[in-house]
Amino acid sequence: MKRKILIIGPFPGPPKGISLSNKVVSEGLAVKGWKVAELNTEQSDKVNSEIGTFSFQKLAFLKTYLEIYKIFAADIVYITIGITFFGVIKYAPFIILSKFLNKKTVVHLHSDHLKTEYKSLAGLKRKIFKKLMTSFDSGIVLSESLRDNLTPFVVNDSIFEVYNFVEDKLMISEETILNKDYAEIRLFFLSNLLEEKGINILLNVIKKLNREGTILKIKIAGNKIQGNNIDLILEELENVEYLGVVSGKLKQDLLLWGNIFCLPTFFSMEGQPISILEAMSFNNLILTTNHAGISDICGDENAVFCIKKSEEDLYIKLKFIISNWSELQLKAVSNGIYGRSTFTESRFITAIEEVLLTTIGA
Structure with missing residues (x-):
């Protein structure tokens, strides 16, 4: 029986490393026999310098919630989450439903900014941020020096380092x-x-x-x-x-x-x-x-x-x-x-799959 994964995050789109990574994970796991579903959260073909700021244009993200039903069929939900307060909070419905349905969840972080963002928050915003981030069963960072972005939220043994790749x-x-x-x-x-x-x-x-x-x-x-x-x-x-x-x-x-x-x-x-x-x-x-x-x-x-x-x-x-x-x-x-x-693509996919299998206890 095929293992079923839902990948939630940006797909190409604008030229971003995270979009390319999600595409490669999706295609690579499919080749390895996984049943892969995608939920594309990319809402623009443009790259701008106002990262982390709110705009009404970003409300287009609400359309992605129409595909939340895809979580029901998944064994594991893999999310390449945002790194600002809004970037995390917009994934809240996916995280909450995944935990309600007792799905295994993995967060893949592609930046060194999350720890800075968390430290900058206070009060209710900080509590919400932490509650969402501590909901994940496992976390992936790109390298050792980036681990401390997830250590406030995910137990150390469940944080894995997976270097990026060349296509x-x-x-x-x-x-x-x-x-x-x-x-x-x-x-x-x-x-x-x-x-x-x-x-x-x-x-x-x-x-x-x-x-x-x-x-x-x-x-x-x-x-x-x-x-x-x-x-x-x-x-x-x-x-x-x-x-x-x-x-x-x-x-x-x-x-x-x-x-x-x-x-x-x-x-x-x-x-x-x-x-x-x-x-x-x-x-x-x-x-x-x-x-x-x-x-x-x-x-x-x-x-x-x-x-x-x-x-x-x-x-x-x-x-x-x-x-x-x-x-x-x-x-x-x-x-x-x-x-x-x-930095091979095959090494990257194999490492991601090992994290997924460890997370679901296979």
Whole structure:
């Protein structure tokens, strides 16, 4: 008899790691023989910078409650929950009905923000938040440093660490990746163009390097964000090519073209960026910040770290990379070996399934 799971959370949609993760979990478990049902909570095709704020547009989420009946048929309910008060409270009907029906429940957290949000709450809001979060039987975080987001709510033995992954369909032959060009620096950025992802800082540093006569080849890919208009500075920088949102072959081409991936993120909702794993798997050096769960997936052997929110330090680190490029290429190549062997889709699905089976006592 097939085990039945209901996955509740965002599905593609906007280019977000959590949506991709839910899609991969759904498809991967189906291949393993699970009967999978989905309840898509994504209500918009846009990414905006007003995360955690209330808007009437977000009331469209109410439509998802029309599918709450799917819980009745499930053996286990798997929820990729929000990380703000509203992001948690909107899942309350699903959590409450699951517990009323005595369904096993798993929460999968993709961010380092939940603990910050919980600490910021008081009174009734804090009690409601805790009551909902303590309803889960098991929890999944992306890496060890993110465990304390769930320890106030889920017993330690029922919190599991499952690293993110690189999609199988994104990968190309190792022979092709090994022929990557390192003759010149090719730097790229791949993420939603939120200010907190560090895109503004990066573009300002590039402008400074250009003024000094250090002209690097640079490509920027990602969804433009309402409230962070970077069009004017992009127009100024003739050596920067903006690609828009990339996927499939276009993303493969970018990952293969580049040799330095720069993500100077200080995003408050950050967890473990899939883009870093993708870049490593394509033999790229990583230039990033020691933020959220990033240090759990790459260290000094994989990356050059810059100080969060500091244009000056990113400038210094880029100058360091330029001066030491011949030596740092070796890190880029070793990143590929590490990334392709560690962050596989099959490993991710197997680990998720083990958590599910442990939760239902199979």
